[in-house]
Amino acid sequence: MKLLYFAWIRAKIGVGEEQVALPPNIANVGDLLDWLASRGDNYAGALKERKVVKVAVNQEYVGTDHPVKSGDEVALFPPVTGG
Amino acid sequence: MKLLYFAWIRAKIGVGEEQVALPPNIANVGDLLDWLASRGDNYAGALKERKVVKVAVNQEYVGTDHPVKSGDEVALFPPVTGG
Amino acid sequence: MITVKVQREDFDIGAELAALSDGDTQVGGVASFTGLVRDMAGPHDGDAQSSMTLEHYPGMTEKQLAAIAEEAARRWPLSRLLIIHRYGKLLPGDRIVLVASASAHREAALQSCAFLIDWLKTKAPFWKLEDDGKAQNWVEAKESDDKATERWS
């Protein structure tokens, strides 16, 4: 799975992009966030306020119950501030 | 008094501008329109539908009860269609 | 802060809009509306060339446009405001009018632009004479324009 991080989530985690092998028990976005938060203080800190973390799977906005699979591109980012 | 006519009111009257000496009994815009309409078929035709005739005295929109005096610039025109 | 131009000549939208924020870094947004001459000769009219001639009331036009602009400046927090309106003979695709406003806030810029064009259409002394290539006729005022203006009162 390809993971992308943007803005302060990227800054807190310390990388903008990484390739991860999904543990077998990860079925949806919520599972993925829980697992990521367990990977270290940088992840836990970045994902602490879970409700401000926006998620896109394959470049579409999704909710926490959206399924994820190993070939997906999953992006995590704070609320957008363009325009 | 300086009279100005625009758009189809100008076209129907046949001139765009004229200087007139006001008869003494003309006190307001309504009087002026009545008097003008009596000056000939071209005026009568142009001012027939009185409610569509817009009037400006000294370049400000006014109603038919607005006073007029000899030094005024009075303009008659149809509803505007700019923009 | 308020600029009003009534002119026969065309205008340069890029330069005009740039001037609305030039040197003022408190401006967060510039909204604009440009009105264009539509082709009155339909696609079936062969080589009929339509045109539009705008007549206006020199002196009163400038006063009315300035009054409309001042009213917009009272209603919204605007940094600068521009109205350019052309007169004379224009061809399909030609620019007729530009209204634009600069503000720290996008809502103020966009709403004031809508207000300016609505008011201008019912208050500014301009009259359009359409020529569809066969006959000339004076454009009639639209009730929908009066309605559009009423929503601001």
Next chain:
Amino acid sequence: MITVKVQREDFDIGAELAALSDGDTQVGGVASFTGLVRDMAGPHDGDAQSSMTLEHYPGMTEKQLAAIAEEAARRWPLSRLLIIHRYGKLLPGDRIVLVASASAHREAALQSCAFLIDWLKTKAPFWKLEDDGKAQNWVEAKESDDKATERWS
């Protein structure tokens, strides 16, 4: 009919707006909104130079902007529609974004512009990092932007 550009470079508003009606004489009006970088270092901050860096999500950005534009085209009778959004480091006064739409009807052009900028502010994956000359901070999303978007739903 729909043009979306995501780019580092500045753009030429005059040329972009002219292109929205070029060759289409059924267009009666072109509305636009240009967003600019405001100066975050206040007038009392001496020679502090503020700047803003826009980060985005390449690929998803273009898709989201196209989806927003398509939604506008479904809601209003538009001839053409344009969104340009820049990324990278920008200085006060620099253009960030241009949304513009061309229509036979002024209401459609103006309202769709307001819709485009409101939606873009809550849906397009851009993030602003402000630097006021002393410290950097990520701009927080505004509740007022969410509210502005809600009025279209």
